[in-house]
Amino acid sequence: MTEHELQKLLNSLSLEEKAFQLSQVPGPFYVKDAQIAGTEVENDLTDLELAMMGSTLYVYGPDEMHAVQEKCIADHPHHIPMMFMMDVIHGYRTVFPIPLAMGASFDPDGAETMMQVSAAESSSEGIHVAFSPMLDLVRDPRWGRVMESTGEDPYLNSVLGQAMVRGLQGDGRVSSCIKHYAAYGAPEGGRDYQNSELSEHTLREYYLPAYRAAVEAGADMVMSSFQTLNGLPSAANPWLLKDILRGEWGFKGVIITDWAAIAEMVKHGICADLKEAALTAFLAGVDIDMCSMAYHRYLPELVREGKISEADLDRSVLRVLTLKNKLGLFENPYKDANKETAKELILCAEHRSAARKAVSETLVLLKNSKNSAAVSNDTLLSQKNSSNNASDALLPLKKDRSIALIGPYVNCEELYSAWAPNGRNEDTVTVQAAAEELEQEGYKLTYSRGCRLETRADLLAKSRESSILQLRCGTFPDAAPDESELAKKADAIQAAWEADTVVLFLGEHRSVSGEGASRANITLPENQLDLLRSIYEVNQNIVTVVFSGRPLDLREVCRFSKSVVMAWLPGTEGGHGIMDVLTGKENFSGRLPMSIPVSVGQIPVFYNQLSTGRPKDPVKDDPNYCSAYLDTPNRPLFPFGYGLSYSRFSISQVQLSANEVENCREDLLQACAEVLNTSDRAGVLTVQLYIRDDTASLARPVKELKGFQRISLAPGEKKTVKFNITPAMLSYTGKDNKRIVEPGTFTVWIGEDSETQNQAAFTLK
Helix, strand or coil: HHHHHHHHHHCCCHHHHHHHHHHHEEEEHHHCCCCCCCCCCCCCCCHHHHHHHHEEEEECCCCHHHHHHHHHHCCCCCCCCCCEEECCCCCCCCEECHHHHHHHHHCCHHHHHHHHHHHHHHHHHHCCECCCCCCCCCCCCCHHHHHHHHCCCHHHHHHHHHHHHHHHHHHCCEEEEEEEEECCCCCCCCCCCEEEEECCHHHHHHHCCHHHHHHHHHCEEEEECCCEECEEEHHCCCCHHHHHHHHHHHCEEEEEEEECHHHHHHHCCCCHEEEEEEEEHHCCCEEEEEECCCHHHHEEEHHHCCCCCCCHHHHHHHHHHHHHHHHCCCCCCCCCCCHHHHHHCCCHHHHHHHHHHHHHHHHHEEEECCCCCCHHHHHHHHHHHHHHCCCCCCCCCCCCCCEECCCCCCCCCCCCCCCCCCCHHHHHCCCHHHHHHHHHHHEEEECCCCCCCCCCHHHHHHHHCCHHHHHCCCCCCCCCCHHHHHHHHHHHHHHHHHEEEEEEECCCCCCHHHCCCCCCCCCHEEEHHHHHHHHHHHHEEEEEEEECCCCCHHHHHHCCCCEEEEEECCCCCCHHHHHHHHCCCCCCCCCCCEEECCCCCCCCCCCCEECCCCCCCCCCCCCCCCCCCCCCCCCCCCCCCCCEECCCCCCCCCECCCCCEECCCCCCCEEEEEEHHHHHCCCCEEEEEEEECCCCCCCCCCCCEEEEEEEEEECEEEEEEEEEEEEHCCCCEEECCCCECCEEEEEEECCCCCCCCCCEEEEEC
């Protein structure tokens, strides 16, 4: 349609028809089996009202989508098509590693590929809008939805967020909806849905940049978060939605709430009833009401009462109609939904290959030493240039050694997250399935489960058993031993005794991270730690592969394991990707997108913190009269950006093209360093650039990531990495909450992780 035709259509709509365009209802209203876990909405709508809805979510599949769209268009007075939306977080049917793992890749091209595959598969099944990417900065791994984020760093989140938007929208198949605007990833206590309390400076400096970057990449939609931010729900916050998003950033697209966010304003206590909530949200700038049943019920009435102008209503409706037009729905309301196309695309060899490659790029090798070691940051971090490539290190696995693969994740099909709604067990390549393929190559492998994998239900049951009353009284029933579990453990211990090397596959169940899955304790389940300890008694050659949706407390894992790998939740091709790297067919290249704490008591622990007036001396390590704990280190167990490889690298001293520069051009100077592969193994290294403003009007972080490059190096090969430093990289949010660049001294680091000490300095005049 032309703009004139869209305006003509808008003018022909009644108030009620306009309000319905701004309303969304869930899939079960149209398709009985289109269930959305944990959500129930009473359906009191007529067939005509359902036909007039502007959009729905979680209706997918060519047949289902065609049937619903056809009926709604036929019944609609103006035959306006609906939009079909869905959470497409880390793949559709071909499920990639979770976004946190994609953060570990430090690979924008890989993130873009993931979303290209997602767009191709989901659009073939009728999806028009993907609620993705999730760009909430996260510093607290207790929060369940950390798995949807790409980590703790604003710059990394921004770069990967832009790549994901490009991947989804690049060929026009699917519109991207960035979420959750704003600061949903900073709930108090790490408890989902809880208030986020952040100053405007903190918001602008750390939490808003990734959303803005995705808007600048052209995202078609933005989803407002449903928690309160400084006591006010984002869907009721005109400063966020109008002043910043539309005013400062120039966003022209559609703003949609998260699930039932308008109705939740009543529960938050800022609105007396649903009608007042509808008025509040609309005046704040919300275009589409997701499943609160507020807009279609009350917007016409509010216009007639003069509380909302019809001109403002028309602007929101026109945004929705414009997006439908951009997607081509007026010409082809079924768009790309096609049974034959879906069969051809979904889980095709090309998509599986891309997912397998993504797994190998996202695994992070935390430890690969000759000996089990007590937890010490200095001991573990020193491996980067020494024992990680020792000839007798356990990884890569060797054909001349018998290997026992043990643990609840050995033959587990649930390698995808709770936010992979179309992931299917039968599509997943398990570790055992991939390992059995290797037996033909001469690997001597045995398999044992060892213990059960505890689920969300198990944690909830323990929580109920540990009620406040029981905790106060100290009365707990003795648990009877589970004979079947004892048998599994005995079988695993026997397998470990007979093997040269043990590879333990441990971790959280997929249901233990995700929405509503906050945890106060972030250790592995006790039955898995018990298995680890028991196996250590009979065989100390242990590799532990950890599956998780969040950083965990890994002290015991590191203590009893010679090698430790973070596998995250790797998705459909998890088994293949993991065994590719464990056997050395592929090399480790992943780097931590979030710091791994020593203990939960350190949280939040992140690399780009502010220094205090009494900082802890990292050399003397004296905890007296400084900002430090008495009973645990300040530093994380493993820092942001950290990761080992089968290769070894050296990075030369940082060289700057100038020691003094004037702030008068886009490229101020260049920082460079030579990277040498000192090993006999080709590898990929993510070289990271950090900068600190040494003296500023406000206290600045000890260092901030400002650039990175993934480079491939053959054995003995040397490459020079160059970073152009621009004024934008030196800017920050000043006292008046505006971006400023101040003259002074800046320190530049180039290294392998956030704890690098390879630095140089320059002065900006």
